[in-house]
Amino acid sequence: DSGVTQTPKHLITATGQRVTLRCSPRSGDLSVYWYQQSLDQGLQFLIQYYNGEERAKGNILERFSAQQFPDLHSELNLSSLELGDSALYFCASSVGAGASGNTIYFGEGSWLTVV
Amino acid sequence: AQSVTQLGSHVSVSEGALVLLRCNYSSSVPPYLFWYVQYPNQGLQLLLKYTTGATLVKGINGFEAEFKKSETSFHLTKPSAHMSDAAEYFCAVSTTSGYSTLTFGKGTMLLVSP
Numbered sequence: 001d002s003g004v005t006q007t008p009k010h011l012i013t014a015t016g017q018r019v020t021l022r023c024s025p026r027s028g029d030l031s032v033y034w035y036q037q038s039l040d041q042g043l044q045f046l047i048q049y050y051n052g053e054e055r056a057k058g059n060i061l062e063r064f065s066a067q068q069f070p071d072l073h074s075e076l077n078l079s080s081l082e083l084g085d086s087a088l089y090f091c092a093s094s095v096g097a098g099a100s101g102n103t104i105y106f107g108e109g110s111w112l113t114v115v
Numbered sequence: 116a117q118s119v120t121q122l123g124s125h126v127s128v129s130e131g132a133l134v135l136l137r138c139n140y141s142s143s144v145p146p147y148l149f150w151y152v153q154y155p156n157q158g159l160q161l162l163l164k165y166t167t168g169a170t171l172v173k174g175i176n177g178f179e180a181e182f183k184k185s186e187t188s189f190h191l192t193k194p195s196a197h198m199s200d201a202a203e204y205f206c207a208v209s210t211t212s213g214y215s216t217l218t219f220g221k222g223t224m225l226l227v228s229p
Contacts, residue, residue, distance in 0.1 A: 002158060002160070004158070033216060033217075035219075042220075042222060043222070090158060090159070092159075098209070103161055105161070106159040108156075108157055108158040109158055
């Protein structure tokens, strides 16, 4: 158990819909990262927050957004869903702001299936 | 920019044989390097990481990796494979400058046969 908690574990929704994925980082970790894992794209970095502020942005679509709340939990919002958004979405956390030297701990992921 | 190339999407070994998973990286600044393992239906677990110092890094479950700057490589090895090692392995890189996130390779599925 990494200490990173993600909900829901599985989600099935229809195209065009909106979903919210939730993440609670490890106790004491200030950074939260979101990654998308799909068969064709592999593991893609989406976005990072550090202590409530956006720190880095990766290959995140405009239909997707995220935020980190004062209690440090984070939500990833996916809207106007398409079939190609079906993937495993990982949340990860670390103590510091950068990956350099910090160990990043991953949750077990949220499986999203868009039908 | 940084990138990672993992040679071989699948590697098959027999139980007790040497495991060698290859990883080459590209980075414009000195890298930090990581190996993660993903068991079926689970998240990623850190196996080992190289930051500075000794270039031979030992990790959990008997795995180790050697950072070779001249070859831009960070191959993962284990002397004797166990059935429980069957999983997908990801190499990742981050940089030592600024705020850097992990960039992952495509992953290598390790298959272990009895």
